[in-house]
Amino acid sequence: MPFLKWVGGKRQLMTEIEPLLPTRISTYYEPFVGGGAVFLHTQPKKAVINDYNSELINVYETIRDNVDALIAHLAIHENNSEYFYQIRALDRREGFNELSKVERASRVIYLNKTCFNGLYRVNSSGEFNTPFGRYKNPNIINETVLRAVSNYLQKNDIKLLNGDYQDALKNIRKGSFVYFDPPYDPVSKSSNFTGYVQGGFDDKEQERLRDTCVKLNEKGINFLLSNSATELMKDLYSHKDFQIIEVGATRHINSVGSKRGEVKEILVRNYG
Numbered sequence: 001m002p003f004l005k006w007v008g009g010k011r012q013l014m015t016e017i018e019p020l021l022p023t024r025i026s027t028y029y030e031p032f033v034g035g036g037a038v039f040l041h042t043q044p045k046k047a048v049i050n051d052y053n054s055e056l057i058n059v060y061e062t063i064r065d066n067v068d069a070l071i072a073h074l075a076i077h078e079n080n081s082e083y084f085y086q087i088r089a090l091d092r093r094e095g096f097n098e099l100s101k102v103e104r105a106s107r108v109i110y111l112n113k114t115c116f117n118g119l120y121r122v123n124s125s126g127e128f129n130t131p132f133g134r135y136k137n138p139n140i141i142n143e144t145v146l147r148a149v150s151n152y153l154q155k156n157d158i159k160l161l162n163g164d165y166q167d168a169l170k171n172i173r174k175g176s177f178v179y180f181d182p183p184y185d186p187v188s189k190s191s192n193f194t195g196y197v198q199g200g201f202d203d204k205e206q207e208r209l210r211d212t213c214v215k216l217n218e219k220g221i222n223f224l225l226s227n228s229a230t231e232l233m234k235d236l237y238s239h240k241d242f243q244i245i246e247v248g249a250t251r252h253i254n255s256v257g258s259k260r261g262e263v264k265e266i267l268v269r270n271y272g
C-alpha cells in the first residue's frame, strides 16, 4: 500500500521479489527505502528504514505521528499549474525550514501526486524541479492508505533514519536481512536518472555499495539487491557467494518517453 509514486518503485517486481525473501528475519533493513513498496508490502514487525532524502523521511514520520493533521492539510491543495509551481518553489525561498513538519510532508505528497510521472528530481542546488503533470484527477488524499500506514508504523518497532545507507547499517546483527534498492546504474548514459539527491549515484557509488554487500556477506548477514542488468552490475556482483537472477521489469519512469518499455533488471542475493 504505497502512499507515493516513486521512481524505481518496486510494484511490478514484487511478484518476483516476494518468493526470494528469506522466511525468517529478525530485523528487516531497507536503507534506500524511497516509496517503500517492498517494505510496505512485507510489513515486518521490526525494521530499520533509511533514506538520504530528508523531505521523504519527514513524510514517513508525519504519517506516523500526525496523520489527522496531514490529511486535513492535504485538502487545501489545488490541481492547477500556477498553484503547483508556487508550492514547488517553496524550497527555493528563505523560510522553507520554518514550515512545519505537516506542511512539508503535505507539500511532498501533493507534488508527488501532481508532478510529471511522480518523479522526485532535484537540481544541483537540491531544489525540486519536476514539471507539472496535468493529471485530471490526481488522488492527493488517499486517506485509507495513509491511516493504514500510520497504524502500521505506530504499532510495530520501526526505526526511521535519514542519512547515508552505510550509517543505517552500523549496528546490524546476525539474523537481520537487508533489501537494497539503490539508484540504478543507467542503462544508457543519456537516459541517466540519478537525481533523487544532490550529487547523484555514480559508478564509484555502485562500487562502494558492492563493498558493503561483501562486508555483510563476511558477517553472515543475508541481503537482496536490485539494480539494472548492465555489464557494470553483473561484473561488480560476480562473487562466489552471490547469485545473480535476471528479471524483466517494465520501468514506470524513464526521462526519454520513447525508450520506455521492458528493461531487464537483476536481483542479487547471498543466500539460497
Ligand SMILES: C[S@@+](CC[C@H](N)C(=O)[O-])C[C@H]1O[C@@H](n2cnc3c(N)ncnc32)[C@H](O)[C@@H]1O
Residues within 6 Å of the ligand: 006, 007, 008, 009, 010, 011, 031, 032, 033, 034, 035, 036, 037, 038, 050, 051, 052, 053, 163, 164, 165, 166, 181, 182, 183, 184, 196, 197, 201
Ligand atoms: C530506487 S530509489 C528506491 C525505490 C524504492 N525502493 C521504492 O520501491 O519506491 C533509491 C532511493 O535511494 C535514496 N538514496 C540515494 N543515495 C543514497 C545514499 N547514499 N544513502 C541512502 N539513500 C540514498 C534516494 O533518495 C532514493 O529514495
